[in-house]
Amino acid sequence: MAKADRTATMSRLHSAARLARTALASRLLAHGFYAGQDQIMLTLDREDGQTPGALADRLGVRPPTITKTINRLQAQGFLDKRASNSDARQAHIFLTDSGREMIMAIEKSVKKTEKQALKGLDKKDQKALHKLLARIEANLSGADATVEEEAEAEE
The missing domain is CATH 1.10.10.10 (Winged helix-like DNA-binding domain superfamily/Winged helix DNA-binding domain)
Structure with a gap:
């Protein structure tokens, strides 16, 4: 990089x-x-x-x-x-x-x-962004919960 x-x-x-x-x-x-x-x-x-x-x-x-x-x-x-x-x-x-x-x-x-x-992001991109932001939040907060579990719970 x-x-x-x-x-x-x-x-x-x-x-x-x-x-x-x-x-x-x-x-x-x-x-x-x-x-x-x-x-x-x-x-x-x-x-x-x-x-x-x-x-x-x-x-x-x-x-x-x-x-x-x-x-x-x-x-x-x-x-x-x-x-x-x-x-x-x-x-x-x-x-x-x-x-x-x-x-x-x-x-x-x-x-x-x-x-x-x-604007300009389709539903799939929005869902991916949401998941990525949840991962970043978890990483920065030191949370143990997995992003996948949180994403599934929201669906």
Whole structure:
């Protein structure tokens, strides 16, 4: 492999991820959301009432980052913070009705960005790309699960 090509794959992966984030951020901004806020909203849509710590763990970010983002989303009227019934020191985060209404806009933004990114790839190529990205994620995260098992489970 030529010297210039040694980092070509990582450069392409990094560039594609950056461009995807930029395209998605532009679409989300049209709905009043900033980078990262969409992931909190979608995570709560799947499982409402999580603690800030659980959200931070799930999304792979630091607790102070989650706290700041939750506070912004709460100020926008999309989230509600409630004390735990069992431990008043612990808060649980819930989507408000306004927050639930925004989920469709977020999902639509994600789908449009994905469609833009995958333009020109047939279903077979998309499936292969998905499998390859899952392998890269597993390699970088040190996960033991095989990509083949994950791919079969998704079908």
